[in-house]
Amino acid sequence: MHNDIQEVLYSEEQLQEKVRELGELLSKEYGGRNPLVICVLKGAFVFMSDLVKRIEIPLEIDFMAVSSYGASTKSSGVVKIIKDLDTPIEGRNILIVEDIIDSGLTLSYLIDVLERRNAQSIKVVTLFDKPSGRRVEMEADYTGFTLPDKFIVGYGLDYAEKYRNLPYIGVLKPEVYSE
Numbered sequence: 001m002h003n004d005i006q007e008v009l010y011s012e013e014q015l016q017e018k019v020r021e022l023g024e025l026l027s028k029e030y031g032g033r034n035p036l037v038i039c040v041l042k043g044a045f046v047f048m049s050d051l052v053k054r055i056e057i058p059l060e061i062d063f064m065a066v067s068s069y070g071a072s073t074k075s076s077g078v079v080k081i082i083k084d085l086d087t088p089i090e091g092r093n094i095l096i097v098e099d100i101i102d103s104g105l106t107l108s109y110l111i112d113v114l115e116r117r118n119a120q121s122i123k124v125v126t127l128f129d130k131p132s133g134r135r136v137e138m139e140a141d142y143t144g145f146t147l148p149d150k151f152i153v154g155y156g157l158d159y160a161e162k163y164r165n166l167p168y169i170g171v172l173k174p175e176v177y178s179e
């Protein structure tokens, strides 16, 4: 285990199992619809990569980068598009892939932007959900794990851009924040 990690919440095996379940479900839901699967960078990149391997139907992928946190552990409420899609989405079935929903501000902004582009449908799959953090109404269509209000890292999720490469989900030791 990494020295800064206090506790492992989900092991690599638990994550893979959940991703396989979600992939199976999404394969059924999107069969014959050639969905455009959108990864919200950076946090969702590991989940996205594992998930699309488990969605066993034709699909396309694209990436979008937004920022709302800076180096803090709480949302600033200000969301910025850093990288937009390369693909027009008019008439497409869109599946947004998120790492985690906390306040809901990032996603509700993103969905607002995409809704103006006349997609056929827009749905959201998130690996983690922290419902107690909501500041706007927002519910994913597909959720992996529901969490209490804890700040997690690993499997794509960072603290100050670190720990994204951990293959499991963990909680940091308190002293890591205060250093």
Ligand code: 5GP
Binding pocket: 043, 068, 069, 075, 098, 099, 100, 101, 102, 103, 104, 105, 106, 107, 150, 151, 152, 153, 154, 157, 158, 159
């Ligand atoms: P929201 O806008 O819903 O508050 O936050 C969404 C984004 O904030 C997530 O996509 C993620 O990048 C970041 N975030 C929210 N909660 C956590 C957390 O517990 N750990 C990490 N590393 N990032 C989080």
Ligand code: MG
Binding pocket: 040, 041, 042, 043, 044, 098, 099, 100
């Ligand atoms: Mg995210």
Ligand code: MG
Binding pocket: 043, 069, 157, 158, 159
């Ligand atoms: Mg982050």
